[in-house]
Each structure stands twice: as structure tokens, then as C-alpha cells.
Amino acid sequence: MVVDARFAVLKPVRSQMGLVLMESYWITDLPQRLWQGVAGQFGSRTELIAENEKLKTEALLLQGRLQKLAALTEQNVRLRELLNSSALVNEKVEVAELIGVDPNPFTHRILINKGERDGVFLGQPVLDARGLMGQVVELMPYTSRVLLLTDSTHSIPVQINRNGLRAIASGTGNPERLELRHVADTADVKEGDLLVSSGMGERFPAGYPVATVNQVIHDSGQPFAIVRAIPTAALNRSRYMLLVFTDSRTPEQRATEAAMAQEEADRKGTSAAPAAPANATTPAAPANDQGTPSAPTNAAPSSSAPAQPSATPAQPAATPEQPRRP
Known part of the structure; x- marks a missing residue:
């Protein structure tokens, strides 16, 4: 044991002994393997x-x-x-993918694979298939950091979709909860109300789902009610999201430009319609021959080669008019 512990002389001997003992291990385990095989073959019919x-x-x-x-x-x-x-619609979107999450438990930020080279800008709204997720707060050439709605430093102006009541939804640090700040105790807020972005502040586009009210607490001794909501977006599960490029034009400008584009399309359509018969100059020559016999004679030299045969029927037309002149 001392030699085996301090020197490497007995390593070959140990290796050979392991090779010999392997057979004994196999023989020792044989009854167990046989019993398992028999039990598997004669399993219960039930x-x-x-x-x-x-x-x-x-x-x-x-x-x-x-x-x-x-x-x-x-x-x-x-x-x-x-x-x-x-x-x-008025907004243009681009798909981005989640590539990282901020490990700080006191901040709710994620990293996406779109950056300044892709046209991303600070404050750009980010949403998933269910609703708004947050906004871009940090730009890098090929990546960006997004601050989620539930971060304790984030707030968004919202309105109740049922009655249009405006409020401010603030993050609580809990990825499953938002709170409405300074809502009057007598305000018409009910559980199940859908909160959508109001568009005020010109940061988030109006009309996108933000959260659903799940709890309203009224306290007679407090001037404001406690309103809690659950974000509609899957903040902890969404892998792909959309970057919204808002249209800075006013509704009047958009309507005017749309009307001008439609008028231009209609004008091109009407100008293209008579262009086809205008090219057919050959049948127009006989009509002019019936009015003035001299017109086709002058038009024949200036016309192209296919128009020359029209001068041939013009000669008989001049023959019956010669007796009328005297």
C-alpha cells in the first residue's frame, strides 16, 4: 500500500488486475440481468x-x-x-430579435440585434405580437438596449379603451404588473378594462395595447384609487419583436398626399387610354379625304411609308368633282 501510494510502479499490475476482475464483475451481475430479462418477458397481462x-x-x-x-x-x-x-397603415415596422437580457435584477432592459446602422433611433417604440414592450434607450452600431414598460423608472401615457379616460401607467419593477398613478377614487375604472397608448408625448404611437386592468382598490380615506394592470405583451417570453418607425406627417398631410397620389394615378390612366387610337393614323386619312380632297394630297408626302396607299383612293374622289366645277 505504501509503494502503491507513493510510487507508480504498481500501475501496470493494477491495470492487469482490473482486466481479470472485470470477468468476475460480469459473472456476479449475471443473476440480476437474468432476473430482469425473465421479468420483462413474463410481464403482467393487465x-x-x-x-x-x-x-x-x-x-x-x-x-x-x-x-x-x-x-x-x-x-x-x-x-x-x-x-x-x-x-x-401610418407606421412602418422592422423585425428584431432578442439577444441578451440585463442581469441587474433592479432594471428591466433587454438587448436586440438592431442598431444605429439599421436606422434605429433613441426613443423608438418596441412591441411584440400582443402589445407595447418598451422603448430604445441606448444605441450601438449593430445592437440596441430596450427599456421595458415594467421598469421602475419608466412611465407611459395611456387611456382606457372603453371610455377614453387618460392616465399614466408606471412600472413597478415586477415584470407582471403596472400601476396607474393618481387616478381619482371616483374615476370610471373597472377590472378587465384595456389600456392603450394615448399618443400623448409623441413618443409612443396611439392605439397600441399596453395592459389590462386586473385590480381596482377604492379607499374612502384616500383621494386616489389603487389601480393595477397586467401588461399585454409577453415581456419575459417574447423572442422576436417589432421596431415601429412612426410617420411624422400630420393627418392632413397624409390625406393630402394620398389624394395627390390618387389624382396622379387617375391622370396617368386617362392619358394612357387615348394613346392607343392616336397611333392609328391610317384610317384617319379616308375621313379627311371625304371632307377636303386636297388635304390627303398634302398629307401623303409628310406621312410615313404605310400611309402612302391612302393617296391612291383619293384620286378617284377628285374625278367626279371635276364636272361640278363648271
């Missing part, structure tokens, strides 16, 4: 029947879910078509 019934039930459920796949596929196509119609 257990096999129960397992078979369970598998049949699971297969039936999976087939029922599979039948909905066609309907879900069609719904996905319709939603994609709706997303492609974003060019008709």
Missing part, C-alpha cells in the same frame, strides 16, 4: 392491456389535434396577409 388502452387514447387525442392543423394553417395564412398589409 399492465400491458392498460398501457395499450392508454396509447390508444393518446393516439386518438393526437389525431383530433391533427385535424385542426388545416384550419390553423389557413388562419396563419390570413394573419400573414394581414401583417403584409402594414404598408397601408
Whole structure:
């Protein structure tokens, strides 16, 4: 033991002994493996029947879910078509991906893979498929940091979609909760009310979902009610999000430019319609021949080669008019 502990002389001997003892290990474990094999071969018939019934039930459920796949596929196509119609609204969006989360537990910030080179700007709104998530607070060439709505330093002007009541939604540091500040105790706020961005402050576009009211506490001794809401966006789960590029034009400017574009399109359409018959100069020559016989004679040399045959029928037209002149 002393030699084995202090020197490496016995290492080859230990290796050979391990090779010999491996056979004894295998022989020692043989009864256990034989018993497991026999037990597997002669399993309980009742257990096999129960397992078979369970598998049949699971297969039936999976087939029922599979039948909905066609309907879900069609719904996905319709939603994609709706997303492609974003060019008709006032905002332009660009898809960004989450690549990092701030490890500080007292701040709610995330890192996305779009930066200044992609046109991102400070204060740009960020949303996911369910609602607003936050705004860009730090720019880098290829990445950006986004401050989430639930950060304790963030606030956003909102309004209740049901009655238009305006308020300020502030973050609480809890990723599942927002609070409405300084809401009068007599204000018309109910559980389940949808809060949307009001557009005031010109930072967030108006009309996007922000949160849903889940708790309203009235205290007769306090001038303000306690209103708590749950963000509609999946702040802790969303992987892909949209960067909103707002349109700085006023509604009047947008309406005027849309009307001018429509008028220009109509003008091009009407000017293109008579252009086709204007090129057909050949049938116009006989009509002029019936009015004045001298007109086609002068027009023949100035016209192109296909217009020369029209001068041939003009000669008989001059023959019957010669007796009328005397």
C-alpha cells in the first residue's frame, strides 16, 4: 500500500488486475440481468392491456389535434396577409430579435440585434405580437438596449379603451404588473378594462395595447384609487419583436398626399387610354379625304411609308368633282 501510494510502479499490475476482475464483475451481475430479462418477458397481462388502452387514447387525442392543423394553417395564412398589409397603415415596422437580457435584477432592459446602422433611433417604440414592450434607450452600431414598460423608472401615457379616460401607467419593477398613478377614487375604472397608448408625448404611437386592468382598490380615506394592470405583451417570453418607425406627417398631410397620389394615378390612366387610337393614323386619312380632297394630297408626302396607299383612293374622289366645277 505504501509503494502503491507513493510510487507508480504498481500501475501496470493494477491495470492487469482490473482486466481479470472485470470477468468476475460480469459473472456476479449475471443473476440480476437474468432476473430482469425473465421479468420483462413474463410481464403482467393487465399492465400491458392498460398501457395499450392508454396509447390508444393518446393516439386518438393526437389525431383530433391533427385535424385542426388545416384550419390553423389557413388562419396563419390570413394573419400573414394581414401583417403584409402594414404598408397601408401610418407606421412602418422592422423585425428584431432578442439577444441578451440585463442581469441587474433592479432594471428591466433587454438587448436586440438592431442598431444605429439599421436606422434605429433613441426613443423608438418596441412591441411584440400582443402589445407595447418598451422603448430604445441606448444605441450601438449593430445592437440596441430596450427599456421595458415594467421598469421602475419608466412611465407611459395611456387611456382606457372603453371610455377614453387618460392616465399614466408606471412600472413597478415586477415584470407582471403596472400601476396607474393618481387616478381619482371616483374615476370610471373597472377590472378587465384595456389600456392603450394615448399618443400623448409623441413618443409612443396611439392605439397600441399596453395592459389590462386586473385590480381596482377604492379607499374612502384616500383621494386616489389603487389601480393595477397586467401588461399585454409577453415581456419575459417574447423572442422576436417589432421596431415601429412612426410617420411624422400630420393627418392632413397624409390625406393630402394620398389624394395627390390618387389624382396622379387617375391622370396617368386617362392619358394612357387615348394613346392607343392616336397611333392609328391610317384610317384617319379616308375621313379627311371625304371632307377636303386636297388635304390627303398634302398629307401623303409628310406621312410615313404605310400611309402612302391612302393617296391612291383619293384620286378617284377628285374625278367626279371635276364636272361640278363648271
